[in-house]
Amino acid sequence: MYIGIDLGTSGVKLALVKKDGEVIKTVSKSYEVLIPRASWTEQDPYTWFDQTFSGLKNIILGYEDQIEGIGFSGQMHGLVILDDQDRVLRNALLWNDQRTIKEVDYLNEEIGIERLLEYTGNIALTGLTAPKILWVKNNEPEIFEKISKIMLPKDYIAYRLSGVFASDVSDLSGTLFFDCKNKQYSKEMLEILSIKEEMLPQIFESYEKIGYLTKDLSELLHIHHKVPIIIGGGDQAVGAVGMGIVNDGEASISLGTSGVVFVASDTYNVDYKNHFQSYAHANDKYHTMAVMLNAAGTIKWWLEQILQKNDFVSFYQEISKSPIDDSIFFLPYLTGERAPVNDPYAKGVFFGLGAHHTQTEIGRAVVEGVTFGLKDSFEQISNLGIDIKKARITGGGAKSHVWVQMIADMLNIDIIKIHTEEGPALGAAILAMVGAGAYDSVSQACETIIREVEIFHPISNNHEEYQKKYQTFQKLYPNMKPLFPLLSEK
Numbered sequence: 276m277y278i279g280i281d282l283g284t285s286g287v288k289l290a291l292v293k294k295d296g297e298v299i300k301t302v303s304k305s306y307e308v309l310i311p312r313a314s315w316t317e318q319d320p321y322t323w324f325d326q327t328f329s330g331l332k333n334i335i336l337g338y339e340d341q342i343e344g345i346g347f348s349g350q351m352h353g354l355v356i357l358d359d360q361d362r363v364l365r366n367a368l369l370w371n372d373q374r375t376i377k378e379v380d381y382l383n384e385e386i387g388i389e390r391l392l393e394y395t396g397n398i399a400l401t402g403l404t405a406p407k408i409l410w411v412k413n414n415e416p417e418i419f420e421k422i423s424k425i426m427l428p429k430d431y432i433a434y435r436l437s438g439v440f441a442s443d444v445s446d447l448s449g450t451l452f453f454d455c456k457n458k459q460y461s462k463e464m465l466e467i468l469s470i471k472e473e474m475l476p477q478i479f480e481s482y483e484k485i486g487y488l489t490k491d492l493s494e495l496l497h498i499h500h501k502v503p504i505i506i507g508g509g510d511q512a513v514g515a516v517g518m519g520i521v522n523d524g525e526a527s528i529s530l531g532t533s534g535v536v537f538v539a540s541d542t543y544n545v546d547y548k549n550h551f552q553s554y555a556h557a558n559d560k561y562h563t564m565a566v567m568l569n570a571a572g573t574i575k576w577w578l579e580q581i582l583q584k585n586d587f588v589s590f591y592q593e594i595s596k597s598p599i600d601d602s603i604f605f606l607p608y609l610t611g612e613r614a615p616v617n618d619p620y621a622k623g624v625f626f627g628l629g630a631h632h633t634q635t636e637i638g639r640a641v642v643e644g645v646t647f648g649l650k651d652s653f654e655q656i657s658n659l660g661i662d663i664k665k666a667r668i669t670g671g672g673a674k675s676h677v678w679v680q681m682i683a684d685m686l687n688i689d690i691i692k693i694h695t696e697e698g699p700a701l702g703a704a705i706l707a708m709v710g711a712g713a714y715d716s717v718s719q720a721c722e723t724i725i726r727e728v729e730i731f732h733p734i735s736n737n738h739e740e741y742q743k744k745y746q747t748f749q750k751l752y753p754n755m756k757p758l759f760p761l762l763s764e765k
Contacts, residue, residue: 277708278346279517279702282510286303286305289302296695301697306319315373319366320367332495343711344503344711349507351427352402368410372407383399386467404425423474426476429446437489439486441486442506444478445481445512449509452470459478481506482505505706511564519693528666530570530672531570531671534566534648535564535567540561540563541560544561551652566613570607578638591675591678600636603627605637605643606644608624609622614652616752622762625637643741643744647685649682650686663688669693682731684734688733691731693726695725
């Protein structure tokens with residue numbers, strides 16, 4: 276039995292998995308996102324660990340003597356800082372935190388995009404870790420001076436469980452102080468950030484064992500043998516492993532709070548137009564990733580916060596009865612946006628609202644707006660010369676056949692569901708299997724475990740209608756972009 280731990284934004288999910296991929300048991304524990312100011316997001320790492328360990332106690336019960344390895348998946352880009360006594364110095368700054376606009380401008384404009392691409396293969400974005408370090412340096416210097424260890428969210432859990440200060444290439448790729456192509460820390464970036472390499476974790480491939488569950492924790496869990504700890508990776512790379520997206524050219528779409536278009540690659544490709552991230556994959560190779568901050572989270576906002584409802588099934592059934600309407604549009608950028616516009620000032624916008632529009636038609640426009648945003652990224656990746664003919668889909672949003680069919684229609688490709696929706700938790704367990712020696716490689720494990728079960732083919736008439744509507748959608752953001760910074764001044 277292998278345990279995959281997925282440390283997410285809204286909670287931690289643990290999966291107990293057999294070698295053949297059968298998920299025996301899952302446990303989820305929730306925690307809150309702290310919002311001390313508008314567009315700021317934080318969490319308490321102590322809460323992460325408490326909930327993770329509570330989940331471990333639940334999931335191991337009855338299987339104590341059968342645990343052969345523990346692997347991790349974690350929300351990316353978060354900044355966790357400890358002092359020399361391993362005390363957390365402040366709440367972690369999360370991936371969707373937008374406070375670092377000045378630091379990002381400094382990195383992109385004064386250090387320069389060309390140098391950033393040379394040092395790391397990527398440009399600065401508000402969500403990445405390096406700008407967060409600069410923000411702490413600039414705004415909380417008394418805390419910055421006390422920093423002894425800098426780590427990512429899942430690495431804090433791995434450190435507490437194993438006592439080993441470690442990270443992996445896929446998660447470190449999202450820090451902007453890591454040379455993704457050569458899989459090493461960028462000395463130039465460390466100098467820019469005023470940090471030392473000894474403050475950073477040892478680097479591993481995502482499937483590598485870093486150590487074992489500590490003796491004290493083993494006793495608390497009633498485990499009487501050594502349990503290997505495999506470092507795992509960032510949630511997008513590990514989620515791709517959990518979907519079997521590991522070979523060159525294979526693609527996936529993730530519909531979580533954020534939306535991600537992910538393409539695996541044997542070689543490292545820098546996006547010189549700066550729409551996407553080019554990172555190390557969790558299987559010893561690479562990937563290109565377009566991250567849209569506002570995906571299923573935007574639909575959740577519309578349904579729960581605006582309509583004060585929580586019946587997603589009925590919501591999607593209702594909008595499926597509403598025809599494609601090219602008179603109403605929605606820009607879904609509620610929390611700023613990354614791919615492909617890279618604009619922290621961007622906001623949500625309804626365009627074309629008329630007295631004749633109904634709640635259902637407006638709700639459909641919200642889902643279409645998110646899907647058009649995904650299509651933006653898909654089109655830009657295709658422009659890099661990558662021919663994507665199909666994609667596997669995962670995430671909470673993938674439970675809606677209505678939305679999945681809409682994606683197939685808009686992108687004009689087959690969208691495929693696999694036999695499981697465990698995603699990153701399963702991917703973390705697969706990495707644990709490889710690290711513990713159950714499989715020779717990540718690719719071999721995925722070929723054995725992952726199965727396709729349902730294909731959504733694009734409907735040509737719908738695609739043609741969406742293409743017409745998309746032409747107008749593409750004009751909205753460029754025309755509104757100059758207005759968004761005015762809102763931030765209010």
